[in-house]
Amino acid sequence: LFSGVDYFFFNFSVFQGIFLIVSSFWILYIFFFNYFLNFGLSYLIYNIFFSVFSAGQDLSSNNFKGWFYFMWGFFLIVTWSNFCGLLPYVYGVTTNFYFVLFFSLWGWTCLIISSFIWNMVGFVSHFCPLGAPTLLGWFLSLVEVVSVGIRPGTLTLRLVANMTTGHILIGLITLSSCYLFFNSYFLSFVCLIFLFFYLVFEVAICFIQGNVYFMLFQSYTSEHL
Amino acid sequence: QTMGILDALFKQGVGGYHRNYDPRVHGFYSPDRNYGCTDTRLLETKVKDLPAWLGRRNYNPIAICQAIGRAYWRYNLRWISPKNIGAPLLAQACFFPMFIWYVVKYDEHAAEAHSKYH
Numbered sequence: 001l002f003s004g005v006d007y008f009f010f011n012f013s014v015f016q017g018i019f020l021i022v023s024s025f026w027i028l029y030i031f032f033f034n035y036f037l038n039f040g041l042s043y044l045i046y047n048i049f050f051s052v053f054s055a056g057q058d059l060s061s062n063n064f065k066g067w068f069y070f071m072w073g074f075f076l077i078v079t080w081s082n083f084c085g086l087l088p089y090v091y092g093v094t095t096n097f098y099f100v101l102f103f104s105l106w107g108w109t110c111l112i113i114s115s116f117i118w119n120m121v122g123f124v125s126h127f128c129p130l131g132a133p134t135l136l137g138w139f140l141s142l143v144e145v146v147s148v149g150i151r152p153g154t155l156t157l158r159l160v161a162n163m164t165t166g167h168i169l170i171g172l173i174t175l176s177s178c179y180l181f182f183n184s185y186f187l188s189f190v191c192l193i194f195l196f197f198y199l200v201f202e203v204a205i206c207f208i209q210g211n212v213y214f215m216l217f218q219s220y221t222s223e224h225l
Numbered sequence: 226q227t228m229g230i231l232d233a234l235f236k237q238g239v240g241g242y243h244r245n246y247d248p249r250v251h252g253f254y255s256p257d258r259n260y261g262c263t264d265t266r267l268l269e270t271k272v273k274d275l276p277a278w279l280g281r282r283n284y285n286p287i288a289i290c291q292a293i294g295r296a297y298w299r300y301n302l303r304w305i306s307p308k309n310i311g312a313p314l315l316a317q318a319c320f321f322p323m324f325i326w327y328v329v330k331y332d333e334h335a336a337e338a339h340s341k342y343h
Contacts, residue, residue, distance in 0.1 A: 091326060
């Protein structure tokens, strides 16, 4: 029933995916951000999104408050793309490593360049942790440089791996349900029940992964500047 | 005295209520209504009158933008703003990307029903 059963390999340009997702995430504003109402589905979803909104604002550093609005756009794109990836016939764009790397690398590079230009000495001294022993300082600085340098990779891999694993599991469960259908109707039905609950869990994962992506970027602003 | 951009736009009808709007006649302002149009509706127009109907339309870019705004408010007041909206809204949000990607990926899945091995 869902796109996890679809075994076709989709080869397309990343720009087509960006255009399609960015042109469709405006739906979130139309559907869910009607904050003038105090009841209904709009109110519930608005409250969920507003809790993420306020938590993200608290995380960002005092000198870098405007960055929050870029990250809010990332959060909407990632969350909506994750959710769309569960629908039939829709290609989950966040399962494409290069698509997510585009956003991660762009955001991370902006932060690095901005903090380097704003306070070069502070940016470089940040790599040596406070209270580190003198003999180990060089090694710890190297570790910090590597940890900061692989941040776009970790951000990308975390999201891509989570989404891909979810889609693979959905496909395996539905495949097992299809094969069991010819042997035992009861076991096939049990598989479908399990699939239902797993899909509900996967919808929550979509939102959580977007939240993690957004919160981590916000925490990186508190480290720089 | 030179006219500002906002003043020029206001003269074209951008911003504020429509010049034909009268609260004593129309009641509360409704953003989904076209207060300047007294023509027949598209679905009530006969097919033979359609070219003439299309000729009477206002193709000014400002009028097109206002029509898009009225369409947004029609959708908003029908599907989003009511108290109990429920599932149709989510169903529409799911159907829109499904339809787009079905069309985009049609070449790949068109032969699936007729293929010998799945």
